[in-house]
Each structure stands twice: as C-alpha cells, then as structure tokens.
Amino acid sequence: PCARSGRPSRLQARTVVQQCIKAKVRIKPELDGADAQWVEIQEGMVVYVCFFHGATEDVTHEMDTGRSVSVLNLPGSVLFIPQDSLLGEPGPKRRIQYRGGCEPWWGAQLLSNLVSACRELMSASEKCSKAGVKVEQGVYGQKQDMVLNSVEPLTLLLEF
Amino acid sequence: PCARSGRPSRLQARTVVQQCIKAKVRIKPELDGADAQWVEIQEGMVVYVCFFHGATEDVTHEMDTGRSVSVLNLPGSVLFIPQDSLLGEPGPKRRIQYRGGCEPWWGAQLLSNLVSACRELMSASEKCSKAGVKVEQGVYGQKQDMVLNSVEPLTLLLEF
Secondary structure (H helix, E strand, O other): OOOOOOOOOOOOEEEEEEEEEEEEEEEEOOEOOEOOEEEEEEEEEEEEEEEEOOOOHHHHHHHHHOOOOOHHHOOOEEEEEEOHHHHOEEOHHHOEEOOOEOOHHHHHHHHHHHHHHHHHHHHOOHHHHHHOOOEEEOOOOOOOOEEEEEOOOOOEEEEO | OOOOOOOOOOOOEEEEEEEEEEEEEEEEOOEOOEOOEEEEEEEEEEEEEEEEOOOOHHHHHHHHHOOOOOHHHOOOEEEEEEOHHHHOEEOHHHOEEOOOEOOHHHHHHHHHHHHHHHHHHHHOOHHHHHHOOOEEEOOOOOOOOEEEEEOOOOOEEEEO
C-alpha cells in the first residue's frame, strides 16, 4: 500500500484523459536508416496513465469497467500513454519529486492488462466493432514523442 | 470556500501541465470567410487550468511564484488553456459530473491575472527575454481547438 502524504492510501492509478480527433505516439525511434514507427488513432481519447506503488491487477479492471468514462458510448478509439511524470508532486526548492510509483516491469504489465481488457470490452460491443475503433498504447519507459489534434480536449483527471 | 466531497476545502485551482515543442490553440473561429485565428508557442509548456468555487486572486500569485514548476529555468514559453472539464468527477451511472467551478466571469478574470503575472515574471528575467519566450492563452468559455507536438509531454498534475 502507498504511504505517501496527501494521497489516499488506496490510490493505485492516476489518469489524465483527453478527447482527440487524431493522436499518435512514436513506439520506435528512427534507427540505422530505418524509419520511426508510430501508432495512431482517429476520433477518440488519449489516456495518460501512471501506477502507484501497491497497484494490483484489480485496478485495471476497475479502470476499464468501473467509474471511468464509458468509451463505448462514443464510440471512439483509445490511445494509452504511459506517463510516470503523473506521480510528480511539488517538493522543496520548487523541484518536482517523482516518488511512489510501482516498479517499471509491473507498470508495463498493468498497462498491458489494461489495453487487453479494453480491447476485449470493445470487441464485445457491436457499436464499437462497426465503427472500427481501436486500442493502442505507447511504450513503457520510453520518451512519448507524440502529436495530439483536438477540437475540444475536455481534459479530465481520473484516479483509481 | 469549496465544500465538495473528496477534495480539500482549500483547493482553488487544478492544472495539468505538459511539455511541448509546439502548441497552438484557436482563439477565433473561421467566420464569414475570415480565417480562423490561432495563438502558438514553441518550446515550452501547455497549462490546462480550471478554478474552483471560492478561488481568490491570491491563488494566481501562488500558481505563479509558489510551489509550481519554475518555467524560468527552461526557459520556455507558456500556453494557458482554460479547461473547466478538469472539475469533472465520476458520478452515478458512469457519468462525469462537472460541479464546483467558480463563476465564468471570475474564472476569466483569474486566468487573465495569471497570464499577466506570468508575463511580468518572464519579462523581468534576462534569460527569458533573451530566449524570446512568450505567454499566450486560449479563450474562456470557448472550445479549445488545439494541436500539441511533444517529444516528451511529461504530464504533471498540480493543484493549488
């Protein structure tokens, strides 16, 4: 369990959600003459996500089906972007401190679970299947080189 | 003072900050054949901001000089985007409820104060003047049609 000050001890994940008409994130840098690789979505939302120390697999289920925005109502695609900077809290001397995150291998696992659960949920929805929505993700532990186009981002903070 | 559940009663503003290499927001729609107008920054940060009921002018001062990221260290430009959706909290039936914001005219005033204070702070910094950084803002109560380019957004949640 997380014992950081100013945060409920049960907090397992923090997300920032933004609506977009197009968004892409680089999953492979340009290397040895080979082009960079990107994943892209149209019409949907970008979900920046970090997991706190003590996060369990249950939280990915809760994020998917619980009190979160119902993506299925759009219908829209989802791009998950790992974003450990969301752990940040102001520390002394105007510096931001990044503490209290779960271990990277576990964060990567939880993100992967979340993406799978979301894909499953969407493929079970006729509306989503018809609309051809997709679920993509950035790469854990990598710089999230990205472009976002939005006509109304409607930025939301959701904690789990 | 704000009496919403689950939030400290003193909370006056919520911001989500993202690093960018370029960002722009539309401040005037295309109308009667006239082109749309945008404001744009290079190399800096986008700050999505909402003010809660009970927010005072003091908070804009605190946001600017207090425990926030020191923009002056970049040096970088800042684009403030009013974003009342940040008030959102999950309600019954998977719906997001937007409550507890300050009145629109007051939010617009606070945002304008924040932008002025930030401009003043920057113009007093030799490093920022030399780098030609600028401070821009979106329009309160308008859809924030926008484009963000980032090589590493480093999304941060900062509350005041």
